[in-house]
Amino acid sequence: MGVSANVQFGECLLLQGLSRPAGTSPGPARRRRGVVVAAIAAVAVAGIAVSSAASAASADALKEKSTPVRDKSLQAGLEELVKDGTLPGALMSVRNRDGRVVNYTAGVGDIRTKSKVPTDGYVRIASSTKMFTAVAILQLAGDGKLALDDTVEKILPGVVRGTGDGAAVDGRNITIRQLLNHTSGMTQAMPLMPRGILPIKDRYFDARELLDAALTQAPAVAPGQDRAFKYSNAGYVLLGLVAQKAAGRPLAEVITDQIINRIGLKETYYPGPGDREIRAPHPQGYLPPTDDEGKEIPGELIDITRFDPSIAGAAGQIIATPSDVNKFLVALQTGRLLKPREMAEMRQTVDASAILPGWRYGLGLTEIPLSCGGVVRGHGGDADGFQSRSAITPDGRAVTIVATNDGARIMEVLTFFDKVLCATK
Numbered sequence: 486m487g488v489s490a491n492v493q494f495g496e497c498l499l500l501q502g503l504s505r506p507a508g509t510s511p512g513p514a515r516r517r518r519g520v521v522v523a524a525i526a527a528v529a530v531a532g533i534a535v536s537s538a539a540s541a542a543s544a545d546a547l548k549e550k551s552t553p554v555r556d557k558s559l560q561a562g563l564e565e566l567v568k569d570g571t572l573p574g575a576l577m578s579v580r581n582r583d584g585r586v587v588n589y590t591a592g593v594g595d596i597r598t599k600s601k602v603p604t605d606g607y608v609r610i611a612s613s614t615k616m617f618t619a620v621a622i623l624q625l626a627g628d629g630k631l632a633l634d635d636t637v638e639k640i641l642p643g644v645v646r647g648t649g650d651g652a653a654v655d656g657r658n659i660t661i662r663q664l665l666n667h668t669s670g671m672t673q674a675m676p677l678m679p680r681g682i683l684p685i686k687d688r689y690f691d692a693r694e695l696l697d698a699a700l701t702q703a704p705a706v707a708p709g710q711d712r713a714f715k716y717s718n719a720g721y722v723l724l725g726l727v728a729q730k731a732a733g734r735p736l737a738e739v740i741t742d743q744i745i746n747r748i749g750l751k752e753t754y755y756p757g758p759g760d761r762e763i764r765a766p767h768p769q770g771y772l773p774p775t776d777d778e779g780k781e782i783p784g785e786l787i788d789i790t791r792f793d794p795s796i797a798g799a800a801g802q803i804i805a806t807p808s809d810v811n812k813f814l815v816a817l818q819t820g821r822l823l824k825p826r827e828m829a830e831m832r833q834t835v836d837a838s839a840i841l842p843g844w845r846y847g848l849g850l851t852e853i854p855l856s857c858g859g860v861v862r863g864h865g866g867d868a869d870g871f872q873s874r875s876a877i878t879p880d881g882r883a884v885t886i887v888a889t890n891d892g893a894r895i896m897e898v899l900t901f902f903d904k905v906l907c908a909t910k
C-alpha cells in the first residue's frame with residue numbers, strides 16, 4: 486500500500502505514511518563392483534563407465550547452458566542503491582522472456598547482525614496487494630456476481646454514508662469501477678494513524694473500522710465535479726468488503742483460493758488476523774525515527790519488521806517473495822486469472838500524471854512509460870520498512886525490486902527499476 490507522507494514514487498506519492506504522520510532461501514525452487522576376473526567383464530565395465538561418464542558430462546553441459554546468467558551491471562546498480570546505508574538492503578528478482586529467473590541481493594538483511602539479505606526472501610508487498618484485490622473483483626464480475634458499473638449501494642446497501650466532514654460521501658454515487666481506478670473521490674487520508682505506524686504497530690483493525698474512519702473525512706473530489714484520479718487506500722478497503730459480500734466468503738480466502746492457489750504461488754500469503762510476523766527467511770525492514778516536530782532524524786533507523794498489517798487491509802496486506810510477484814504478473818498477462826473481457830477492462834486507464842508524467846492507472850494496475858520506449862504494467866507499494874516496485878513488459882520480462890526502507894532514495898529506485906525493465910538479457 487503506498488504509505489509515505491513524503492512525495493514518493495508511484496501511487497505512494499499522494500498518501501499519508503504508515504511510517505510518518507499524515508499529510509515472503511526458500512524462493513522459487515528453494516535451493517540445490519567387486520574384482521573383475523575376466524577380460525570381457527573388464528571391457529564391459531569399462532564400456533559402462535565410459536558411457537556413464539559421457540552421459541554425466543552431457544548432463545553437466547546442459548545444466549551449465551541452462552543456468553541463468555547474472556547481469557553484472559544490474560548487480561552493480563543494486564549495490565549502488567544501498568551504498569550509503571539509507572537503504573540497508575535490497576533484493577530483486579528478474580524473470581526473463583523465456584522464463585529464466587535470476588535473483589539478486591545487495592546490502593545487509595539486518596543492520597545489527599550484518600547478516601546477508603536472503604535471496605528471494607519474504608517481504609511486505611504493500612500496495613501491490615491492490616492488483617490481487619482488483620483481480621478478485623474482476624473475477625466476480627466475470628462470474629456475474631457483480632458489475633463494474635454497479636454502485637457500492639447495490640452490493641452494500643446503507644453501508645457507505647459519510648459523517649461529519651465526509652457527509653458528502655455516499656455509496657449511491659460511487660461505482661465499483663471508480664473505486665478500482667481511484668476516481669471515486671474517497672479520501673486519501675488515513676485518520677487512524679495520525680502519528681504514523683509506531684503508536685499503533687501492534688493494534689488490530691477490522692476493515693469496517695478502517696472504512697468508518699475514512700467516512701468521516703472530506704471527499705478528495707467534490708460531488709458533481711468531474712472525478713479525477715485521487716489515490717485512495719480507503720477505496721480499496723471498501724473493495725475488500727465488496728468482494729466479501731459478493732463472494733460470501735472472507736477476502737483472504739477469496740484471494741487465496743482464486744488467485745494464490747490457482748496459479749501456484751507457494752510463497753505468497755494474506756496474513757491472518759493478529760499475524761504480525763513475516764515468514765522466514767526475510768530481511769528486516771526499517772524506518773527513520775522522527776523528532777517531536779515529525780522531522781526525520783538522519784543517520785538512525787528503527788526496525789519495523791514486526792507490525793500488524795491490518796491497518797492496510799485489502800489495500801496493502803499481502804506478503805510474498807519477489808519471484809512470486811513476478812509469477813503473478815506473468816499469470817495475469819497470459820490470461821490465467823481473468824477472462825479476456827475482464828482483462829480488457831483492467832487495462833482501461835485514466836490519467837495518473839499526478840503521480841509522474843505519462844503515468845496512467847487502470848483497474849488496480851499502473852501503466853508506466855519506459856525510457857527505452859513502450860510501457861509496462863504493474864504496481865508499487867510502500868509499507869513501513871519496505872518499498873517495492875513490480876512490473877511486466879508486453880513481451881513478458883517481469884521485474885520486482887524491494888528495498889528495506891520505504892522512505893529513502895525513492896527516485897533512485899525508480900530509475901534503476903526502469904533500467905532493469907529496459908535490459909535485454
